[in-house]
Amino acid sequence: MSKKILEIRWHGRGGQGAKTAALLFGDAALSSGKNIQAFPEYGPERMGAPVASFNRLSDDPITLHCSITNPKIVVVLDPTLMGKVDVIAGLPEDGSIIVNTKETPATVRANLKLKGAKVYTIDASGISKEAIGRDIPNTPMLGALVKVSGFLDFTQMLKDTEVKLSKKFKGKPEIINGNIEAIKKAYAEVAGE
Amino acid sequence: MAIIARTGNEAMAEAMRQINPDVVAAYPITPATEVVMIFASFVADGLVSTEYIPVESEHSAMSACVGASAAGGRVMTATSSQGLALMYEILPIASALRLPIIISEVNRALSGPINIHCDHSDTMAARDFGWIQIFSEDAQEAYDNVLQCLKIAEKVKLPAMATTDGFIISHCMSKIETLEDDEVKKFVGEYSPTLPLLDIKEPKTFGLLDLQDYYFEHKMPVVEAMKEAKKVILEVGKEFGEKYGREYGFFEKYRLDDAEVAIVALGSTAGTAKVVVDDLRDKGVKAGLLKLRVFRPFPAEELAEVLAPLKAVAIMDRSDSYNTQGGPLYTEIRSALFDLAKKPKLINYIYGLGGRDIGLEEINSIYTDLASAEKLAAVNYLGVRE
Amino acid sequence: MSKKLGWKELPFGDSIKAGTAEQFETGDWRSLKPIWYADRCIHCMRCWINCPDSSIEVKDGKMTGIDLKHCKGCGICAFECPVKKPGKAITMEAER
Known part of the structure; x- marks a missing residue:
C-alpha cells in the first residue's frame, strides 16, 4: 500500500542526532517541493539509549499517520547498534540499508545475515572528524542518503543546507563549509552492493 | 502565505504567536510542552506583546486564564492529559462566565497506568463543560483550527479547545501553509470583550452564587450559545476557505x-x-x-x-x-x-x-x-x- | 419578594453590577446588637477596618454610627474596640 511514499528509518543513540537528521532531511525534501513527514520514535528520549526516527517523502500529500514498519531505506548512524537493535526489521527485498562504518558492504551484510536488499557503507564518522573536527555523522549521512535514495536533487539539497546552516552558524564559516564538504564527500564515497 | 515544515506543536505555537494574545498562562506538560516552551521563547524574544504567566499548576493556569479573560483580555493556553484534567474544575466556570479562552490541547491518555501517548480520553472527559471542541487531523489543521477556534469563541462567547493527537501529530514535522502575520491579524480582528471586569466606570461582580432559584437559568445561555456556535463554526469555516483556500465544516x-x-x-x-x-x-x-x-x-x-x-x-x-x-x-x-x-x-x-x-x-x-x-x-x- | 427573572432576562454571563449586597438586608440575622457610645469613641477606625459587613458609618474620618440594616451582630467591632475607660465604645446587647 502507498507505494508512492518513500519511507525511511534512522537508527542512532539518544543525543546523537537521529531526530535532527530526519528533520534536516525532511526540511531539505520540502525545499525541493516534496511533501514530507519527519518524526522521532515517540516517547521520552534518553541519552545513549537506542532511538529511531522516521521520514515519509512523497510528491503527493501524505495523510498516513501510523508508524513506519516497512521502511524502504534504513540509515544506521551508529554501527555499535547492530547486533543490539534489529536494524533490518521490516526491510523489504528491494530496500536499502546505509551504515556509518569503515567496514565494507559485504562484511556488514554478513554480520547482519542479510539476504536481499542493498547494503551501503560510508565512514561518516571519519569524514565528520576530518571535515568538522567532531564525530557528528548525521550530516555526511544525509549526503549518502541523497545518493542512495535518488529522491532529491543533490545540488539543490546542498544549496538549501548551506542556507540553513548559514542561519544557524552565522559567523562560523568553518562549520558551514565543513558540513558542506562532509556531505559532498559522503555523497561521492558511499559504496554499496 | 509561507510553506514551511512544522510539527503539530510548532504549528499551534505559531498560530498563537500570530494571534498575539494579551495573556497566556500555562504549565507545560508532555506532549504539549513544546507549545508552551516555544510560546515562552516568542515572549522572551519580544515577538509577541503577551503577558506570559508561568504558573505552578494547570489548575492555576486555567484560573489565571479565567481572571485575565474576565478582565477583558484575549487569553490562550495549552495543555494535555493530566494537565487538562487538573483544569476540569475551572473549565465549566469559563463557559458559564462566557469567556472565550482558547486551549491548544494535545490529546493524550489519562493515567493510569501512567502513559504519555495519544488517545482521546482527556478531551472526551471534558466534553460536558460547555467548551467548543474541534479535532485536527494533522499539523495544518491544528494551525487552522487554533485560528478559527479563536474567532468562533469570541463570536459566540464560549471557550474553545483546538485539539491535535499527541506525538502522532504534535511531534511529527510536516509541510504546512501558514498565513502572513497581517492576514491573521485581519482574520481574528480586534477583540472587544463583552463586559470587562476592569471597566471601572461600570463595576461588576463576576462568578455569582446562584442556588436553586437561579443556577438553572444561568446554564441556559450556554445551551443557546452552543446552538449559535453551530452556525458560527460553519460561517468561520467558509470564510477561512474563501480567503485561504482551505474550507472547513463540521x-x-x-x-x-x-x-x-x-x-x-x-x-x-x-x-x-x-x-x-x-x-x-x-x-x-x-x-x-x-x-x-x-x-x-x-x-x-x-x-x-x-x-x-x-x-x-x-x-x-x-x-x-x-x-x-x-x-x-x-x-x-x-x-x-x-x-x-x-x-x-x-x-x-x-x-x-x-x-x-x-x-x-x-x-x-x-x-x-x-x-x-x-x-x-x-x-x-x-x-x-x- | 420580587418576581424571579427568566434566563432570557438575565444579565450577560454569570455577572451582575457590583454592590448589590447593599440590597440584601442582613440586619435581619442579628441576635446581638452593637451599642455605640459616641462620648467614649476615639475614632481609631479599628471597628471600621474589621467589620465584615461594612456597617460602620464614617464621615470625614470620624465614626458616626452603625448601619443596623446590614450589621449581623457578629460583635467583632466590640471585641476589637481598644477603649478601656470608662468602658468600650461599642458593646453588644441582646436584641429583643
Missing part, C-alpha cells in the same frame, strides 16, 4: 457520497483511513470515510443525514466511556440516528488506547468486518490481547 466526507460502508473517526486516524479507502476503491469496494472535526457542539442532524444511506458504519473511539455501551462518539452518533426510519448498522471500535498504533492493516480489517456487520458485536476492542 466534518470532512471522504469518498462517502456513493459509499456503502464507512468509518467515522476523529483526528489523525482519519488520515490513515483515507489511504485504506483509496486502496479499497481501487479494488471496487464502495468504502468511505467521515472525519468528524467538531465534537462540541455535536452536529447530530448533519451526521444523521450523511450516514443514513449507508449499509454499515464503524464508529472509531480512541477512548472508552466505561458505560459498557461503547465509546462517546459511538453513543452520540447512535443517538443522532435513533429517529431515522432507515439507518445503517452501527458498530463501535474502541482502539488505540495509550497510543497503541493504528495502521493500514487494522483499519482495513474494520472495512472487511463491515461487509458482514450483522454478525459483529456492537462494541469491539480493536487489537487488544486476551
Whole structure:
C-alpha cells in the first residue's frame, strides 16, 4: 500500500542526532517541493539509549499517520547498534540499508545475515572528524542518503543546507563549509552492493 | 502565505504567536510542552506583546486564564492529559462566565497506568463543560483550527479547545501553509470583550452564587450559545476557505457520497483511513470515510443525514466511556440516528488506547468486518490481547 | 419578594453590577446588637477596618454610627474596640 511514499528509518543513540537528521532531511525534501513527514520514535528520549526516527517523502500529500514498519531505506548512524537493535526489521527485498562504518558492504551484510536488499557503507564518522573536527555523522549521512535514495536533487539539497546552516552558524564559516564538504564527500564515497 | 515544515506543536505555537494574545498562562506538560516552551521563547524574544504567566499548576493556569479573560483580555493556553484534567474544575466556570479562552490541547491518555501517548480520553472527559471542541487531523489543521477556534469563541462567547493527537501529530514535522502575520491579524480582528471586569466606570461582580432559584437559568445561555456556535463554526469555516483556500465544516466526507460502508473517526486516524479507502476503491469496494472535526457542539442532524444511506458504519473511539455501551462518539452518533426510519448498522471500535498504533492493516480489517456487520458485536476492542 | 427573572432576562454571563449586597438586608440575622457610645469613641477606625459587613458609618474620618440594616451582630467591632475607660465604645446587647 502507498507505494508512492518513500519511507525511511534512522537508527542512532539518544543525543546523537537521529531526530535532527530526519528533520534536516525532511526540511531539505520540502525545499525541493516534496511533501514530507519527519518524526522521532515517540516517547521520552534518553541519552545513549537506542532511538529511531522516521521520514515519509512523497510528491503527493501524505495523510498516513501510523508508524513506519516497512521502511524502504534504513540509515544506521551508529554501527555499535547492530547486533543490539534489529536494524533490518521490516526491510523489504528491494530496500536499502546505509551504515556509518569503515567496514565494507559485504562484511556488514554478513554480520547482519542479510539476504536481499542493498547494503551501503560510508565512514561518516571519519569524514565528520576530518571535515568538522567532531564525530557528528548525521550530516555526511544525509549526503549518502541523497545518493542512495535518488529522491532529491543533490545540488539543490546542498544549496538549501548551506542556507540553513548559514542561519544557524552565522559567523562560523568553518562549520558551514565543513558540513558542506562532509556531505559532498559522503555523497561521492558511499559504496554499496 | 509561507510553506514551511512544522510539527503539530510548532504549528499551534505559531498560530498563537500570530494571534498575539494579551495573556497566556500555562504549565507545560508532555506532549504539549513544546507549545508552551516555544510560546515562552516568542515572549522572551519580544515577538509577541503577551503577558506570559508561568504558573505552578494547570489548575492555576486555567484560573489565571479565567481572571485575565474576565478582565477583558484575549487569553490562550495549552495543555494535555493530566494537565487538562487538573483544569476540569475551572473549565465549566469559563463557559458559564462566557469567556472565550482558547486551549491548544494535545490529546493524550489519562493515567493510569501512567502513559504519555495519544488517545482521546482527556478531551472526551471534558466534553460536558460547555467548551467548543474541534479535532485536527494533522499539523495544518491544528494551525487552522487554533485560528478559527479563536474567532468562533469570541463570536459566540464560549471557550474553545483546538485539539491535535499527541506525538502522532504534535511531534511529527510536516509541510504546512501558514498565513502572513497581517492576514491573521485581519482574520481574528480586534477583540472587544463583552463586559470587562476592569471597566471601572461600570463595576461588576463576576462568578455569582446562584442556588436553586437561579443556577438553572444561568446554564441556559450556554445551551443557546452552543446552538449559535453551530452556525458560527460553519460561517468561520467558509470564510477561512474563501480567503485561504482551505474550507472547513463540521466534518470532512471522504469518498462517502456513493459509499456503502464507512468509518467515522476523529483526528489523525482519519488520515490513515483515507489511504485504506483509496486502496479499497481501487479494488471496487464502495468504502468511505467521515472525519468528524467538531465534537462540541455535536452536529447530530448533519451526521444523521450523511450516514443514513449507508449499509454499515464503524464508529472509531480512541477512548472508552466505561458505560459498557461503547465509546462517546459511538453513543452520540447512535443517538443522532435513533429517529431515522432507515439507518445503517452501527458498530463501535474502541482502539488505540495509550497510543497503541493504528495502521493500514487494522483499519482495513474494520472495512472487511463491515461487509458482514450483522454478525459483529456492537462494541469491539480493536487489537487488544486476551 | 420580587418576581424571579427568566434566563432570557438575565444579565450577560454569570455577572451582575457590583454592590448589590447593599440590597440584601442582613440586619435581619442579628441576635446581638452593637451599642455605640459616641462620648467614649476615639475614632481609631479599628471597628471600621474589621467589620465584615461594612456597617460602620464614617464621615470625614470620624465614626458616626452603625448601619443596623446590614450589621449581623457578629460583635467583632466590640471585641476589637481598644477603649478601656470608662468602658468600650461599642458593646453588644441582646436584641429583643
